[in-house]
Each structure stands twice: as structure tokens, then as C-alpha cells.
Amino acid sequence: MNLFNGKILAVTLMTLLTLGIFYSYILRHYRFVVAFKHKDKTSADSLKYNQPHLTENSRTDVMTVTPWLAPVVWEGTFNQDVLDSIYKPKNISIAATVFAVGKYTMFLKNFLESAEQHFFVGFRVHMHVFTDQPNEVPKVKMAAGRQVMVHKVPSLNRWQEISARRMKQIQDLIEEKLRGNTDYIFCLDVDSKFHGRWGTESLGRLVTVVHPGYYRDDRSRFPYERRPQSRAYVAPGEGDFYYCGGAYGGLLQEVHQLTKTCNLNFEADAKDGIEAAWQEESHLNRYMWINKPSKVLSPEYLWQDFKPKNPEIRLLRFSGVIKNYADIRPNV
Ligand code: UD2
Numbered sequence: 001m002n003l004f005n006g007k008i009l010a011v012t013l014m015t016l017l018t019l020g021i022f023y024s025y026i027l028r029h030y031r032f033v034v035a036f037k038h039k040d041k042t043s044a045d046s047l048k049y050n051q052p053h054l055t056e057n058s059r060t061d062v063m064t065v066t067p068w069l070a071p072v073v074w075e076g077t078f079n080q081d082v083l084d085s086i087y088k089p090k091n092i093s094i095a096a097t098v099f100a101v102g103k104y105t106m107f108l109k110n111f112l113e114s115a116e117q118h119f120f121v122g123f124r125v126h127m128h129v130f131t132d133q134p135n136e137v138p139k140v141k142m143a144a145g146r147q148v149m150v151h152k153v154p155s156l157n158r159w160q161e162i163s164a165r166r167m168k169q170i171q172d173l174i175e176e177k178l179r180g181n182t183d184y185i186f187c188l189d190v191d192s193k194f195h196g197r198w199g200t201e202s203l204g205r206l207v208t209v210v211h212p213g214y215y216r217d218d219r220s221r222f223p224y225e226r227r228p229q230s231r232a233y234v235a236p237g238e239g240d241f242y243y244c245g246g247a248y249g250g251l252l253q254e255v256h257q258l259t260k261t262c263n264l265n266f267e268a269d270a271k272d273g274i275e276a277a278w279q280e281e282s283h284l285n286r287y288m289w290i291n292k293p294s295k296v297l298s299p300e301y302l303w304q305d306f307k308p309k310n311p312e313i314r315l316l317r318f319s320g321v322i323k324n325y326a327d328i329r330p331n332v
Contacts, residue, residue, distance in 0.1 A: 046085075047082060047085055049079055049081065049082060058076045058077060059074055059076050061311075061312055062074055062298070062312050064077050066240065066292070067240075068292045070204075070292065070293055070294050070295055070296050071204075071295055071296070072210075072296045072297075072298055073201050073202065073295065073296070073297050073298055073300075073301070074298045074300060074312070074314070075314040076314060078201045080197065080199060080200070080201060083199070083200040083201050084122070084199065086200070087123070087200045087203065088122075088123075090183075091124070092123065092183045092184065092203075093124045093125075093126070093181060093182045093183050093184075094120050094124065094125050094126070094182070094184045094185070094186070095126045095127075095173075095178055095184070095185040095186075095252075096115070096119065096125065096126070096127050096128065096185070096186045096187070096188055097128045097166070097169075097170050097185065097186075097187045097188065098111060098127065098130070098188050098190045099129075099130045099131070099153070099162065099163075099166050099169075099190060100129060100130070100131045100136075100137075100190045101130070101131060101132050101153065101155055101156065101162045102155055102162070102328070102329075102330050103327070103328040104191060104328060105131060105133055105136040105137070106328070107190045107191045107192070107321065108129065108131075108136070108137060108190060109138045109140070110193045110321070111188075111190050111191075111192060111193060111194075112127060112129075112138065112140040113140055114193045114195070115127065115194055116140060116141070116142060116146070117194065118194035118195070118196060118197055118198055118317065118318075119194055119198050119199075120198070120199050120200070121143075121197075121199070123145070123199075123200075124145045124146070125145070125147075126146075126147050126148075126149055126182070127147070127148045127149065128149050128151060128173060129149070129150050129151065130151045130153045130166070130169055131151075131153065132152065132153055132154060132155035134152055137150050151169075151173070153169060156330070157330045157331060158330065158331050159329040159330060159331060160275060160279050162330075163245070163279050163280060163281075164266055164275075164279035164280045166187070167259040167263040167266065167280050167283075168259070168263045170187055170255070170259045171259040171260050171263055174252055175256070178252055179252065182252050183251065183252065184203055184249060184250065184251060184252065185249055185250070185252055185255045186202075186207075186247065186249035187248055187249060187255070187259075188246065189246035189247065189302075189320065191320055191321050191323055192246065192302070192318055192319060192320045192321060193318070193319060194317065194318050195316045195317060195318065195319060196300070196315045196316055196317040196318075197315075197317060198301065198318055202249070202295070202297055202301065203295075204250055204251075204293075204294045204295030205250050205251050205254050205294040205295075206250040206251075206254045206255075206258070206288075206291065206292075206293045206294050206295070207248060207249045207250045207293060207294070207295045207296075207297060208243045208244075208247075208248045208284070208288050208293040208295075208296060208297065209243060209244045209246075209247040209248065209296075209297040209298075209299070209301045209302045210241045210242070210243060210244070210296060210297070210298060210299050211241075211243060211244045211299070211302070212244075212299035212302060212303045212304050212307060213242075213304065213307075214241075214242040215241065215242075215299055216310075217242075219237075219238075219240075219242075220236065222239055222242040222285075223242065223277055223278060224277070224282065224285055224286075225276040225277045225278070225282040225285075225286070226277070227274065229272065229274060230274050230276050230282070231265035231266075231268055231269050231276075231286070232266075232269070232276035232277075232282035232285070232286045233286065234285060234286055234289055238289060239285070239289055240288070240289065240292075241296065242285060243281075243284060243285055243288050243293075244281070244302045245278065245279070245280055245284055246281075246302055246320065247301060247302045247318065248284060250293075250294070250295075258284070258287055258291075261287055262280055262283035262284055262287055263280075265283050265286070266279070266280060266283055298312075298313075299313065300313055300315055300316060300317045300318075301317050301318055302318050302319070302320065303316050303317075303318070303319040303320070304320045305319050305320060305321050305322050
């Protein structure tokens with residue numbers, strides 16, 4: 001009898017154990033199915049792409065990370081599908097500013113049309129055009145979720161002022177119109193055209209572009225402001241790269257801090273009767289020396305049409321057009 005009861009007990013325990021294992025398997029499988037069903041199709045984990053290898057580098061001909069560990073973005077260093085799949089579900093909003101004062105309105109059509117083809121395609125973009133002649137802003141067909149917004153600004157009779165005053169107007173735009181509805185902002189020169197993708201790979205906290213004219217040079221040749229009495233001063237033996245005034249950006253609050261600081265320094269210099277060698281570009285360079293950018297864009301992101309393409313430039317994305325300064329600027 002005892003033996004019989006023992007056998008029943010053992011069989012019961014075995015059955016319960018088997019059922020338990022089977023139940024936990026079903027439960028795990030069921031959870032997996034549920035998770036799979038709810039998976040966002042645009043998220044990175046649904047993408048198939050080549051395995052990244054720590055012992056391989058896709059670009060060995062150029063610097064791909066700065067000494068302060070900021071990525072330097074070149075064609076071949078990123079996977080655009082992975083990046084887009086990270087930012088797409090976030091529904092980010094990107095603002096771009098562009099100034100066209102006086103004869104520079106002639107550049108707007110190409111700038112805006114090429115931006116539609118290459119600048120954050122498929123994302124929410126607001127192009128903020130600042131001009132003294134709103135009637136001269138061309139009507140450009142924009143994709144859904146993208147818009148041109150025109151802001152009237154006074155015409156000035158010195159190109160140096162037009163260029164430098166942009167910082168204050170960008171600061172005001174952020175404070176008055178963009179806070180709370182925009183994630184990232186890029187500030188761009190109008191006398192330029194997009195030729196290739198400029199997208200999510202360029203996003204970062206504080207983003208700047210290395211100037212195409214100086215990236216192979218020793219820093220002693222960079223055209224930094226060299227007079228110590230200017231707030232844009234960079235001492236000999238200092239400075240990382242020479243950055244363009246024609247393209248920079250990042251998170252809204254970071255660009256706010258940058259434009260506010262550069263503008264304050266520009267104004268304080270003006271009170272002292274000094275204008276930095278390259279106006280706001282000099283102040284930007286000083287700022288980036290002190291506040292290291294979190295992402296550095298290679299000169300693919302602002303080339304100059306008059307320069308032959310160097311071999312390290314595998315994809316030209318944005319480039320300054322050839323222009324006759326004497327014809328288009330209000331002063332020489
Ligand atoms: C460089 C910089 C520029 C700025 C300037 C120094 C690049 C590619 N460009 O360009 O950003 O830092 O040095 O001040 O890095 N503008 C007008 N109307 C005018 C004059 C200028 O709208 O009459 C605006 C326009 O948006 C133009 C920008 O100011 O793109 C810069 O002026 P620029 O292109 O004449 O200056 P540049 O070529 O010396």
C-alpha cells in the first residue's frame with residue numbers, strides 16, 4: 001500500500017513538473033509572439049545590416065573621432081538606415097535658418113529646391129528665411145510636414161554686419177518662436193546648394209563643420225582672430241580645427257547658448273571698437289575651442305564649388321556657389 005502510494009506521488013510530481021515546464025515554455029513563447037506583434041517596424045532591431053566589427057574601420061584615410069571623442073562624420077562612417085530608424089519614431093522637428101539680404105535673394109531658389117531633395121528628407125523641417133524683401137522669396141513646392149517661414153529683417157549696408165547680426169536674430173527666433181516645438185536647428189549660408197544627403201547622421205548636441213579651405217593646414221595658418229583685445233581671440237598654438245561660419249547647429253538650447261554668447265562677445269567687441277577678422281565666424285571658432293562640439297561634420301558638409309574635390313571627399317553634400325563678391329555685396 002505504501003509502495004503504491006509512493007508510486008502515485010512520484011507520477012503526480014513528474015506530471016506536475018512536466019506541466020510546469022510546458023506552461024513556462026508556452027508563456028515565454030506567447031510573450032515573444034506578443035512582443036513581436038507589437039514591434040515597431042521602423043525600429044532598429046527589425047533592420048538587417050552588416051555586423052559592425054570593433055577591429056575594422058570603414059575609413060582609414062581620415063580622422064573619424066576627435067581627441068575629445070566626438071565623431072567626425074564622413075561618407076562611409078555611418079549607416080543611414082540605422083540612424084533614420086532611431087530618429088524616425090521620435091518624430092523630431094528640425095529648423096534651418098537662412099539669411100538672404102539685398103542681392104543674396106538670388107540664391108534662395110537653388111538653396112530651397114536642393115534642400116527639398118537632400119536635407120532631412122522624410123523628416124519635419126521648417127526653413128526660416130530671413131530677408132529684407134519677402135516678395136523675392138520663391139515659392140518652392142514642399143513635401144508634407146515641411147514648410148518655409150519668412151521673417152522680415154532690415155537691410156544693412158555692410159556685409160560684415162549682415163553676416164554677423166545673424167547670431168542675434170537666430171537667438172531671438174529660438175526664444176520667441178522655436179522653444180517647445182523644435183528639437184534641432186541648423187544655421188546655413190544661403191549662397192550654397194545641397195548635392196547629397198544631409199540627414200540624421202548630422203544630429204548632435206553641438207555640431208560644427210570643418211572649413212574646406214583649411215582642414216589640411218597647420219593651425220598656425222588658421223585665420224582665427226589673433227588680436228588679444230578681441231573676445232574672439234585664439235592664441236598661437238591653440239585651436240583644434242577651423243570651423244565654418246556657414247553651417248553649424250545642434251540641439252535648440254545649445255545653439256541658443258552659442259548664438260547668445262557669440263552675439264554678446266561681438267557686441268562687447270564693437271563697444272571697444274574692434275570687429276573680429278571673420279566676424280561671427282571668428283567668435284564661433286573661439287566658442288568651439290572652449291565648448292568642444294559633440295559632433296564634427298567633415299568638409300563634405302560645406303565645400304566650395306571653386307575648389308577641386310579632394311580624394312577624401314567621397315560625397316559632396318553641401319557646397320558654396322561661385323559668386324562675384326563685388327557684384328552682390330552692398331560694400332567691398
Ligand atoms: C564666410 C562664411 C560666412 C560668414 C563670413 C564671415 C562660410 C562658407 N561662409 O563667408 O558664414 O561667417 O565668412 O562674416 O563659412 N548675406 C546676405 N547679404 C549680404 C551679405 C551676406 O544675405 O549682402 C548673408 C548670406 O546668408 C550669406 C552670409 O550672410 O550666405 C555670409 O556672407 P558671405 O557668404 O558673403 O560671406 P563669406 O563668403 O565671406
